[in-house]
Amino acid sequence: MTNLSYPRRQKQLESLLQIIGIQSLALVNWQLLDLALTHPSVSSQANYEQLEFVGDAVVRLVAAEVLWEVYPDWKVGEFAAIRSVLVSDRILAFLATKYSIESYLLVTSSDKEGQQSRLADAFEAVLGALYLSTHTLELIRPWLDPHFMQLATEIRSDPARLNYKAALQEWTQGHFKVLPEYRVIENTQGHRPMATDERFSAQVWLQDRLLGQGIGRSIKAAEQAAAQVAFRVLSQQEE
Structure with a gap:
């Protein structure tokens, strides 16, 4: 791929990929990677928003492939609940921080709010740029898989971290185009809450x-708890 016309920026991006652990630099589309690290506050036209859209699909695919390949005995409901955590802004921002992505992100000093969301968006955009460089996952899975495998194991060992609500919402939107509705009551013993x-x-x-x-x-x-039961019911209907 052709290098950027700005040598300093080129060296910055190469440094980032070395931190991530990507060796095949010749495969990288540097223009896309530069765009992936350009916040909308810098340019309303040339920014990471479209690459973020692509990266959102990429990170979900990587998570799905890792779960399917490494944990074949897990149920679909577990896959969905764990993936919803893996692709959450919190996890993606954590990974972005681990690789110091914010140090390479072009953003105006006036736009410092919503750091977690911004980092997650930039991380997805980088994944989008790397995917579109080869139209494969070869620049992504070698370094992202170990993170997802470790996180998936940790999440599964702590059921409180599973997000069945997010998984159910994704399922109902995809299959029925509507959101689930929750109705909650507080159980009491006499007039006192339990x-x-x-x-x-x-x-x-x-x-x-x-x-x-x-x-x-x-x-x-x-x-x-209700979402977990509901997801199990819907999953069984698909079998």
Whole structure:
């Protein structure tokens, strides 16, 4: 690929890829990588937004392939719940920070809000640029796979980190074009709330159909429990 016409920027981008661990620099589309690291505050036209769109699909594909290849005994519901965490802004921003991507991101000094979202967007844009450089995952999977494998194992060992709500929302939007509805009540003993793991009860509905129910010590926990049951029901219908 042709190098950038700005030697200093070229060296910066090469330095970033060396930090990431990419060896095949000759395959990189440097113009795309430069664009992937240009925030909209710098240019309303030439920025990372379109590459971020591509990268969003890329990171989801990588996560899906890793889970399918490394953990073949896991259920589809687990795949979806774990992938929703792997591709979350929090995880992507964490990985962006690990590779010091913000140091290479062109952004105006006036735009310092929403750092986590900005880092996640830039990380996805970089993945988009690397994918479009070869139209394969060869510049991505060798260094991203180990992160996803470690994170997936950690997430699965801690069920509280699984995000069945996000997985269910993705499923219902993809299959039915609607969002699930949650109905939560607080369980009481007389007039006092129950201070146990059964304090809240949640139901999740889809198009006037009850899909699942769950309980938990918090509203969020109860909704996650209900979503897990609902996702299992919908997954079984697809089999």
